Amino acid sequence: MNHSSNDLIMLFNDLFRETHRTVLVKGSGEPEYIPAEGTHGLAQVVFAHGYYASALHEISHWCIAGAHRRTLHDYGYWYCPDGRTAEQQRAFEQVEVKPQALEWLFATAAGSRFHISLDNLSGDGGANERTFRRNVCRQAEHYLATGLPRRAAAFAAALKRFYGTTDSWLANWRQDLQRIAPPGFEPNHSRETETV
Incomplete structure (x- = not known):
């Protein structure tokens, strides 16, 4: 594609x-x-x-x-570029969970590949990459269970129509969860709905 x-x-x-x-x-x-x-x-x-x-x-x-x-x-928002300290990286990760969860859902709707980004290659690294991954996964599941913000839902719907993924995107996201989720993460598929 x-x-x-x-x-x-x-x-x-x-x-x-x-x-x-x-x-x-x-x-x-x-x-x-x-x-x-x-x-x-x-x-x-x-x-x-x-x-x-x-x-x-x-x-x-x-x-x-x-x-x-x-x-x-x-x-x-304050933004500190690549090269953040561990404390700055923790603050960065806190504000990145929701956008990265949405980006992942958008990428799946478009049939493209999503990559978690800690965006700190030359700094002290991720404060806790496993926890960050888990938080992004949980936030994406929350969006699936409760619905995306209104503008995000409209954009996701446009992506699904344009790329022809309306019928496959949720199954594709579940499959991609295995690639993104940290070891031991237990998805809660029972809460997911097709509200997106």
Whole structure:
């Protein structure tokens, strides 16, 4: 299956340009969120270097951000780049659980491969990679059981229609859980629903 970030730009902008005055933009540097300027401006979700996975990840952050955060550059979050201390890495991982869980569900809806990212190659490493993986898995299961945030649900539905995964995506996610989950993680499939 061909995965082009241009397809994500089209799907995102079709859904959210008019309703939320927000567009997805291919950037040439680091990803960022730029709020709209003035009443007629458009907010920009900028992803890195045209990478498909970067676009899915940045869309995930946008889908979680509340109305106030969407008025702030980079949603008002502090970001420390690669090379974080163990304490900085723990803080990073706490805010990355929900977006990475959404990114995983989006990737499955698109039929693409998701990778957990601790994003700290030259620092002290992950505070606890196994715990982080478990938390991302649990958050994804929570979304499956209770439903995705409204904008995320709309985007996931668009991905499933576009890539033709509507009937297979949940089974594909369950299969992928075996690759992503840490040893000993017990999925709770009984709670999962097709609310997404």
